[in-house]
Amino acid sequence: xxxxxxxxxxxxxxxxxxxxxxxxxxxxxxxxxxxxxxxxxxxxxxxxxxxxxxxxxxxxxxxxxxxxxxxx
Numbered sequence: 619x620x621x622x623x624x625x626x627x628x629x630x631x632x633x634x635x636x637x638x639x640x641x642x643x644x645x646x647x648x649x650x651x652x653x654x655x656x657x658x659x660x661x662x663x664x665x666x667x668x669x670x671x672x673x674x675x676x677x678x679x680x681x682x683x684x685x686x687x688x689x690x
Contacts, residue, residue, distance in 0.1 A: 622663060622680045626655050641678050642666050 626637045635652050637659035639645040645666045649655030670677050 621682065623682065624656065624659055626652055626659075637662075639663055639666075641681060 622639045622641050624637055624639055626635055628634070629636050632648065634648055634650045635655035637647045637649070637655040639659065639662075642663065645659070645662050647655055647658035647662045649658050667677060669675075
């Protein structure tokens with residue numbers, strides 16, 4: 619399983635937490651709590667990777683700390 623950075627933030631508009639994986643375009647999830655959003659995004663990553671593999675799309679390598687450094 620690949621290890622990707624996950625960003626979780628509170629959305630006033632949605633009244634819950636949004637989780638995104640910046641390295642996987644369109645990969646996001648929602649939860650009423652941070653824990654729920656984290657659980658949901660882990661499942662979303664698995665589904666994203668499975669769909670990309672089935673469709674023959676290139677799967678990005680995780681950037682890890684390099685991605686974090688880009689924001690600093």
